Amino acid sequence: xxxxxxxxxxxxxxxxxxxxxxxxxxxxxxxxxxxxxxxxxxxxxxxxxxxxxxxxxxxxxxxxxxxxxxxxxxxxxxxxxxxxxxxxxxxxxxxxxxxxxxxxxxxxxxxxxxxxxxxxxxxxxxxxxxxxxxxxxxxxxxxxxxxxxxxxxxxxxxxxxxxxxxxxxxxxxxxxxxxxxxxxxxxxxxxxxxxxxxxxxxxxxxxxxxxxxxxxxxxxxxxxxxxxxxxxxxxxxxxxxxxxxxxxxxxxxxxxxxxxxxxxxxxxxxxxxxxxxxxxxxxxxxxxxxxxxxxxxxxxxxxxxxxxxxx
Amino acid sequence: xxxxxxxxxxxxxxxxxxxxxxxxxxxxxxxxxxxxxxxxxxxxxxxxxxxxxxxxxxxxxxxxxxxxxxxxxxxxxxxxxxxxxxxxxxxxxxxxxxxxxxxxxxxxxxxxxxxxxxxxxxxxxxxxxxxxxxxxxxxxxxxxxxxxxxxxxxxxxxxxxxxxxxxxxxxxxxxxxxxxxxxxxxxxxxxxxxxxxxxxxxxxxxxxxxxxxxxxxxxxxxxxxxxxxxxxxxxxxxxxxxxxxxxxxxxxxxxxxxxxxxxxxxxxxxxxxxxxxxxxxxxxxxxxxxxxxxxxxxxxxxxxxxxxxxxxxxxxxxxxxxxxxxxxxxxxxxxxxxxxxxxxxxxxxxxxxxxxxxxxxxxxxxxxxxxxxxxxxxxxxxxxxxxxxxxxxxxxxxxxxxxxxxxxxxxxxxxxxxxxxxxxxxxxxxxxxxxxx
Numbered sequence: 001x002x003x004x005x006x007x008x009x010x011x012x013x014x015x016x017x018x019x020x021x022x023x024x025x026x027x028x029x030x031x032x033x034x035x036x037x038x039x040x041x042x043x044x045x046x047x048x049x050x051x052x053x054x055x056x057x058x059x060x061x062x063x064x065x066x067x068x069x070x071x072x073x074x075x076x077x078x079x080x081x082x083x084x085x086x087x088x089x090x091x092x093x094x095x096x097x098x099x100x101x102x103x104x105x106x107x108x109x110x111x112x113x114x115x116x117x118x119x120x121x122x123x124x125x126x127x128x129x130x131x132x133x134x135x136x137x138x139x140x141x142x143x144x145x146x147x148x149x150x151x152x153x154x155x156x157x158x159x160x161x162x163x164x165x166x167x168x169x170x171x172x173x174x175x176x177x178x179x180x181x182x183x184x185x186x187x188x189x190x191x192x193x194x195x196x197x198x199x200x201x202x203x204x205x206x207x208x209x210x211x212x213x214x215x216x217x218x219x220x221x222x223x224x225x226x227x228x229x230x231x232x233x234x235x236x237x238x239x240x241x242x243x244x245x246x247x248x249x250x251x252x253x254x255x256x257x258x259x260x261x262x263x264x265x266x267x268x269x270x271x272x273x274x275x276x277x278x279x280x281x282x283x284x285x286x287x288x289x290x291x292x293x294x295x296x297x298x299x300x301x302x303x304x305x306x307x308x309x310x311x
Numbered sequence: 312x313x314x315x316x317x318x319x320x321x322x323x324x325x326x327x328x329x330x331x332x333x334x335x336x337x338x339x340x341x342x343x344x345x346x347x348x349x350x351x352x353x354x355x356x357x358x359x360x361x362x363x364x365x366x367x368x369x370x371x372x373x374x375x376x377x378x379x380x381x382x383x384x385x386x387x388x389x390x391x392x393x394x395x396x397x398x399x400x401x402x403x404x405x406x407x408x409x410x411x412x413x414x415x416x417x418x419x420x421x422x423x424x425x426x427x428x429x430x431x432x433x434x435x436x437x438x439x440x441x442x443x444x445x446x447x448x449x450x451x452x453x454x455x456x457x458x459x460x461x462x463x464x465x466x467x468x469x470x471x472x473x474x475x476x477x478x479x480x481x482x483x484x485x486x487x488x489x490x491x492x493x494x495x496x497x498x499x500x501x502x503x504x505x506x507x508x509x510x511x512x513x514x515x516x517x518x519x520x521x522x523x524x525x526x527x528x529x530x531x532x533x534x535x536x537x538x539x540x541x542x543x544x545x546x547x548x549x550x551x552x553x554x555x556x557x558x559x560x561x562x563x564x565x566x567x568x569x570x571x572x573x574x575x576x577x578x579x580x581x582x583x584x585x586x587x588x589x590x591x592x593x594x595x596x597x598x599x600x601x602x603x604x605x606x607x608x609x610x611x612x613x614x615x616x617x618x619x620x621x622x623x624x625x626x627x628x629x630x631x632x633x634x635x636x637x638x639x640x641x642x643x644x645x646x647x648x649x650x651x652x653x654x655x656x657x658x659x660x661x662x663x664x665x666x667x668x669x670x671x672x673x674x675x676x677x678x679x680x681x682x683x684x685x686x687x688x689x690x691x692x693x694x695x696x697x698x699x700x701x702x703x704x705x706x707x708x709x710x711x712x713x714x715x716x717x718x719x720x721x722x723x724x725x726x727x728x729x730x731x732x733x734x735x736x737x738x739x740x741x742x743x744x745x746x747x748x
Contacts, residue, residue: 056551078554086551092544096328108320109552150548 008067009034009158009189010055015064017050017213024050026213027064032191032206037184039204039221040193047213048193049089052162055191056081069158082111085151089162089193091143095136099126099146102135106150114153119182121149123175140167148176152183159183161192165199177203201225229264231285236278246273314560317553321561322568325536329569339573343580350584354591364388365429365456366409368419373436377480378470380434380463385410387463388456423447429456434467440475442468515666515693518616519686521578523659525624526685529570530631530655531648536566537635537724538644555725560717563628571624615702616689622709623685626716627655633720636727658683662690669694679705681712 010032017025025047032038042048053059055068057077066073068080093102107114121131124145135143144167151159165173180203183190194200200207201221209216232249234240240259243252247269252261263270263284274282329335365388369380388410413419413431422428430448437443444464446457473483540546549558634647661683665674669691678687678697684705691697 058547058550081551084551086548088544088547090544091548093548094324094328094545096332097324105320105324106548106552109317109549109557111317147548 008032009036010038010066010068010191012055012066013064015051015054015066016062017047017054017059018062024213025054025061028210028213028215030208030215030218032189034189035184035187036205037180037190037203038192039200039207040191040210041195041197041200041207042193042210043195046210048195048210049162050213051210052089052160052191052193055160056084056086083157085154085156085159087147087151087159087161087164089166091147093135093138093143093146095134098132098134099138099142100128100131102146103131103150103153107153110154112154116155117149117153120152120179123179124148124172125175141169141172144168145172148179152179155188157189159188159190159192161190163194164192165194165196173199229262230267232261232263232270233281233283233285234259234274234279235281236276237280238278241276246270314557317557318561318564321549321553321558322565325562325565326568329532329566330572335569335573339576342573342577346577346581347584350581350588351591354588364409366411366427367430367432367456367460368411368413368422368428370413370416370419370431370433373434373442375436376434376442376467376471377474378467380432380467381410381412383467384432384460384463387459387466420447430460432460432464434464442471444468511693512666515662515690518620518689518693519659519662521574522620522623522685522689523655525570525574525620526627526655527652529567529574529624530627530651531644532570533563533566533628534631534635534644534648535641537562537632538638538641541636541638541727542640550725554721556717556721559629559632559721559724563625563632567624567628611699612692615692618706619685619689619709622706622713626681626685626709626713627651629713629716629720633723633727636724654682658686662686665690666694675701679708681709684709 008031010030012028012030015025015028015030016023028047028051040048040051050059054061055066055073057073057080060074069083071077071080073080094105097105103114103117107117121127126142126145126149130142135146138146144164148161148164151161165176168176177199180190192203204221206218206220207224208218229250236257236259238257240254240257243249243254243259243261246252246261248263248266249261249270250264252259257280367384367388369384371380416431416433419428419431423431430446433445433447435443435445442464444467446460448454449457451457470480470483473486474480478486540549553561630651631648634651635644638644638647661674661677665671665677665687668674674687674691677683678691679701688697688702688705692702
């Protein structure tokens with residue numbers, strides 16, 4: 001994580017923002033590479049939106065520096081905003097216009113052909129009949145869809161999305177994931193914030209974890225998934241075998257013919273070791289990043305007493 | 312980034328949003344109807360008989376006076392109500408002021424109390440042979456009938472004193488012959504005469520009041536709509552797609568254009584009302600025509616008025632937008648625009664003072680100062696002769712200050728629009744100056 005890669009699209013150095021005397025961001029140093037899908041993860045009030053708004057020049061950092069697309073956020077934010085697609089958290093639109101008019105209006109001002117719009121509307125199931133309705137009649141989810149479309153319709157080099165799946169139903173969340181997959185294939189850079197671990201796990205190349213304004217860690221998602229522990233439940237016909245014959249299994253509890261434990265590291269060896277005609281049932285719980293993170297935090301929770309609220 | 316076309320996109324949305332709104336349509340229609348109603352007031356009053364000439368009874372107990380008090384009072388009342396009336400042929404024409412002599416003062420006094428008569432004037436002679444006048448009627452010192460009768464009484468008393476001093480009526484008529492008096496304007500091209508002046512005076516009032524109302528009303532629209540976007544957080548989307556300067560300019564132009572649309576509708580309605588007034592009152596057979604004639608205005612004058620009005624409006628509207636961007640809640644808008652209202656009011660009040668002395672030095676100086684020139688320069692142009700050089704200087708200064716205001720306002724705006732719940736201080740604005748373009 002040392003040094004600035006030449007292709008860094010977002011680059012912050014010791015970025016700090018205080019609201020009066022209340023710290024919202026502290027010493028945040030971070031690089032996002034060209035073509036990367038970067039997840040910015042943290043609980044509500046951790047400083048995610050403050051970070052995003054500082055990157056777009058809406059807020060001025062108290063100290064530290066940041067560049068986006070090679071431009072300084074303190075002096076070139078106008079240019080940054082022109083090149084970036086932005087979805088604000090808790091989006092507001094003009095109630096008196098219809099969806100299409102909002103998109104046209106913003107596209108006119110973005111100054112680039114909205115050639116992705118059709119594709120995005122198809123993915124998010126925004127048919128013309130919906131686009132012709134006034135925004136004031138839209139549900140929360142429909143507004144959010146319009147927000148996603150306007151942020152990406154002009155195919156910006158960089159998309160900064162503040163909690164993009166907020167308000168979308170599970171089906172539409174999947175549709176949004178598919179959109180990010182498209183962007184990833186085309187080498188676009190996306191920086192998005194979330195407090196939902198599973199979606200970060202599903203979408204991101206790397207994830208930064210923020211808490212009380214401090215960047216706790218930056219992880220490669222693949223690596224994290226490989227390292228994490230899984231909860232395993234086994235049941236045999238007859239007595240359970242000696243746990244020591246099962247490689248990688250820890251914290252084992254034996255309950256008659258049932259055996260519960262945590263598996264970490266490589267899976268293949270463990271599977272070979274349990275292959276037996278007596279194995280009656282096997283559950284490997286879809287261990288989530290959540291557990292991985294909890295585990296991560298558990299180790300340094302005491303040393304770094306966080307302020308719960310970043311504001 | 313270029314100001315256009317984004318500013319025009321913004322302006323177009325603002326304009327259509329305003330003009331298509333139900334509130335706008337209804338308000339405009341009501342105001343237009345109201346203004347037509349106002350222009351019809353003289354005709355309506357005539358038709359309803361409210362504007363009937365006053366009825367006055369005169370009880371002459373000093374029966375040795377040689378002048379006819381009835382004729383004098385009648386003439387005063389007619390000329391006072393209508394200066395263009397010919398004093399030579401007063402009493403018969405439409406019986407415009409009904410003045411009668413009475414021998415029964417008690418009955419006449421009762422009629423005044425009953426409202427059948429407007430006033431009773433009693434003329435007596437005191438111990439020193441001086442005439443005494445007693446007026447029974449409205450006690451209000453500004454009552455027109457009372458004022459005119461006071462003047463007539465003075466004339467009767469003077470004629471009576473001259474009579475007693477041995478000057479015969481023919482001589483005294485010569486005594487009161489007005490002298491020959493010619494006003495030569497400094498500017499030889501200034502061909503306006505006294506009759507034009509009355510109209511010019513009224514037109515000046517109209518121009519000043521209309522400018523003031525436009526600034527206050529539509530400036531407020533601009534501030535409100537900025538605050539609305541900010542409090543509704545639509546601003547976050549807009550500010551990503553367009554620059555603060557584009558948004559500000561578009562907002563001022565769009566909302567301003569909508570305001571001027573309403574304005575134009577009202578002015579057109581007023582003109583229709585004024586023009587239609589004559590024929591209508593004629594058809595009704597009542598006196599309803601305007602008591603003055605508007606001065607004819609050359610194209611330079613009209614262009615000048617339009618330029619001062621538009622530039623002045625833009626200047627104030629730009630600052631109103633900046634003020635609107637400094638608050639987070641719509642309720643706080645009034646507070647933020649307070650200083651601007653004072654500024655606008657200053658020019659407004661100054662121009663009323665200037666009406667009495669349009670050639671004063673301070674008026675000339677103030678009419679060049681940008682925040683006041685939109686009021687004072689048109690007023691001076693109407694009331695006195697102003698060199699074209701002075702007008703152009705005032706315009707150039709106005710444009711320069713407008714440019715500076717846009718510069719400053721877009722900085723306040725970019726600092727202000729996204730700071731929710733934060734006070735926008737000088738420091739924030741200064742920091743924003745490094746960023747905004």
